Amino acid sequence: MSIDARLSIIDKRLNSVRRVIAVVSGKGGVGKTLVSSVLALTMAKEGLSVGLLDFDFTGSSCHIVYGLDEIRIVEDKGLIPLETSGVKFMSIEPFTKGSPLELRGFDVSNIVLEIMANTHWGGLDFLVIDMPPSLKEELLDLRRFVGKAEYLVVYTPSKLVINMAFRLITLLNGSGASVLGVVENMVRGGLIFGEKVERLNVKLLARIPFDADVEKAIGKPKRLLETKFASAIFRLYETIKQTNT
């Protein structure tokens, strides 16, 4: 007999979290980190209690969006997320301090369990999770351990990206996971809501323009909230709020 003690406690840790939104894409570099970080900022500004969890263990970067150089996670009967700009923030960053982390698949699964089992989020309206690219461990484990997660699929208008989004949505739908909808990011022209994605019967929740000014605002949460990017995220937030699942 061997019981992994972490499995039983995860549900309990998320008991008082109303909604869990996992920002996913399959393809890399489409804007998941920026979307999830600014979405959490927006929710906090709107007076909600919100958490942001950076689930990209080898490429954590939400702390860069928030301009945090020295993060310390407080410990009190478990891990207490850091409060920043009104957001409860958790990342592997304070434990690796920017060093590269050589992880195999089983290591990744272990980290997922460790963080989910030991983090005290308290009561939250939303927990936003910034997922890494790929359809591997982080996604499969989240699906396995956090049944109430809703998936927000980000894609950019490119055939290569849409093809991955299609695969991802098929995977999620096929396993009964809840797909909240899709977000088209870095839009420069007309509607390119992939015909393929449309066939999957998912909602297009927002179109976010390519915003050349966003780069200058990275690391400055207040300034970020004043960008065109953030205005589009605000509309996304309003849509999400209405889709009460």
Added chain:
Amino acid sequence: MHEWALAEAVIEAAREERAKRELKDFSSLEVFVTLGELRQIDRQLFLNALRELSKTAFKEGVKFRIKMEKARLECLSCHNRWSLKDALKRLMPEEAESIHFIPETAHVYLKCPRCQSRDFKIVSGREVWISRIRASKPKGE
């Protein structure tokens, strides 16, 4: 140190297992817990947390049997296998603490003593797990 959170997980798992096995009428419960070396758990703190949590979690008496498991690592580059010896003690307190919270961060702070690779596997000494639960029936049954 997050001994408390780990203890909570153990208690929750033990409760689930008891319910699953429909262990109802027993006078005492014995829970065997194994602690991996990498977790660097303060045994006494952990035991205190378990006892404190048991008061509300179980109405019967519960005994905890705690065993430590040595860490063994295996290099995925040169297949060398090694144990930690005092490697954890040689780390900066912050580094050791990172491993305590998330053992996989060992890939940042430890390396293969033979080829210096950080691409290794944690073979043992990582987990906190329940190896056995034993219930004793009340006398006279």
